[in-house]
Amino acid sequence: MRWLGSLAGCLMLLASPAALAQESMPRTSWGAPDLQAVWSNMTLTPLERPPVFDGLTTTDERAAAFETSSAASFLSDESDGIGGRQSEWWEVGTHMMRIDGKVRTSLIVEPVNGRLPWSDAGRARLTAGQKDNLSRFDDPETRPATERCLVGGSGSTGAPFFMARYNTHYRFVQTPDHVVIAMEQNSNTRIIPITDAPQPGFRRWMGVSRGWWEGDTLVVETAGFMPGDAFKPASPILVGENARVTERFTRLSAGEMLYEYSVEDPETFTQTWRVQHVLYATDAPVFEYACHEDNHSLPNILRGGREMDASKSRQ
Numbered sequence: 001m002r003w004l005g006s007l008a009g010c011l012m013l014l015a016s017p018a019a020l021a022q023e024s025m026p027r028t029s030w031g032a033p034d035l036q037a038v039w040s041n042m043t044l045t046p047l048e049r050p051p052v053f054d055g056l057t058t059t060d061e062r063a064a065a066f067e068t069s070s071a072a073s074f075l076s077d078e079s080d081g082i083g084g085r086q087s088e089w090w091e092v093g094t095h096m097m098r099i100d101g102k103v104r105t106s107l108i109v110e111p112v113n114g115r116l117p118w119s120d121a122g123r124a125r126l127t128a129g130q131k132d133n134l135s136r137f138d139d140p141e142t143r144p145a146t147e148r149c150l151v152g153g154s155g156s157t158g159a160p161f162f163m164a165r166y167n168t169h170y171r172f173v174q175t176p177d178h179v180v181i182a183m184e185q186n187s188n189t190r191i192i193p194i195t196d197a198p199q200p201g202f203r204r205w206m207g208v209s210r211g212w213w214e215g216d217t218l219v220v221e222t223a224g225f226m227p228g229d230a231f232k233p234a235s236p237i238l239v240g241e242n243a244r245v246t247e248r249f250t251r252l253s254a255g256e257m258l259y260e261y262s263v264e265d266p267e268t269f270t271q272t273w274r275v276q277h278v279l280y281a282t283d284a285p286v287f288e289y290a291c292h293e294d295n296h297s298l299p300n301i302l303r304g305g306r307e308m309d310a311s312k313s314r315q
Contacts, residue, residue, distance in 0.1 A: 058096075155235060239263060
């Protein structure tokens with residue numbers, strides 16, 4: 001009978017890492033993969049591939065050089081005080097992301113060049129939108145949604161969520177029929193029903209999401225974005241109001257979750273583009289986010305705009 005034990009041992013050795021990970025995956029009391037934790041999306045791997053790299057992966061030596069130069073470049077800003085690069089509020093990744101043990105040079109995996117596939121119309125709209133966001137001070141609703149405390153800056157809230165330089169934490173909470181993502185940035189919350197109902201036709205900030213399970217992967221489809229949330233200042237990113245975003249969340253271990261998403265937006269891009277990103281579990285607290293409701297920031301921004309108008313008229 002010893003040969004049975006030997007056979008069982010061989011089968012264990014032949015089992016794939018993915019299969020073993022599924023066996024050890026934490027699960028909820030109702031049997032779904034347990035995604036509940038506080039996750040951070042902080043990494044030094046950028047969304048788009050920098051020109052210094054020529055492929056999706058790189059060596060440890062080149063990654064170390066990039067990590068050193070990126071940290072030095074970020075901290076070279078000599079401003080200080082609140083908001084300055086030397087202040088304590090920034091959360092900057094220290095290492096490039098690894099998937100399957102290989103260093104990734106960009107979060108974008110499609111197109112293969114690791115760059116956003118802008119169409120001419122999409123690029124023109126991005127440029128016009130950035131200029132509009134920086135120059136219009138007519139009334140509160142002409143200011144970016146981030147300045148109005150409606151969504152998080154740099155596309156760090158909503159679908160998909162991009163990297164920000166601070167407030168990088170996302171708390172996942174589950175019930176049998178909902179997944180909730182509570183975001184540190186701007187205290188935004190996404191409530192995602194688990195349903196096979198068709199996508200509804202209305203719009204709201206951060207879009208309208210619905211989710212379902214494909215094996216041990218949570219798939220979330222989001223559409224119905226508000227036009228005012230298309231631009232992601234200060235990042236040079238645009239996800240149009242008619243885009244469709246599909247996210248996939250797969251827990252890899254107690255400390256890592258694979259976050260994949262695709263953006264289908266033919267009004268802005270020449271093709272659907274896709275990202276792979278690893279989220280890391282953290283014991284760090286999710287801090288309260290205070291925007292400028294009930295203080296003087298937005299009135300002063302508009303007041304400054306009126307002064308600029310008056311100054312131009314005097315010239």
